[in-house]
Amino acid sequence: DSGVTQTPKHLITATGQRVTLRCSPRSGDLSVYWYQQSLDQGLQFLIHYYNGEERAKGNILERFSAQQFPDLHSELNLSSLELGDSALYFCASSPTGRAPEAFFGQGTRLTVV
């Protein structure tokens, strides 16, 4: 158990809908990272938050947004969902913004039908 909690584990929704994925980092970790893993795109870095502030942005679509709250949990919001958004979404946390190792949650498997 990495100590990173993601909910829900599975999510099935229809095209055009909006969903929110939640991540609770390890106790004391200030950094949260979001990744998307799909069959055709592989593992893609989406966004990094450190202590509530956005630190880095990767291949995140404009339909997607994220935030990190004062209690350090983070949410990834996906809107106007398309079939191609079906993927495994990982959250990871690390103690600082510079720490190289990141502890991953179990992921949320999103299926858009």
Next chain:
Amino acid sequence: AQKITQTQPGMFVQEKEAVTLDCTYDTSDQSYGLFWYKQPSSGEMIFLIYQGSYDEQNATEGRYSLNFQKARKSANLVISASQLGDSAMYFCAMREYLGTYKYIFGTGTRLKVLA
């Protein structure tokens, strides 16, 4: 362009043998970090090892070592004394700082350890 290349889609190794998983990278940055992650069939991602571009010695973590050859831009993962539990997908990744941190992953190598 930033790039990570893993040329071995699949590998087999006999139990207790050593295996090397290849990773080459492309960057024009002087300061970067290289990572390896393991993804078992259960799906979770597990951090294995990290090498900073300025680290003079190769990183080691237990049975994992990273063979870092900066001039060749390669960061191969060596697993010694393979175990059945090492069967998994392995990803090489790079982090660069270009104003903000950017992370890029390779396509992965699926390792199967044979009894």
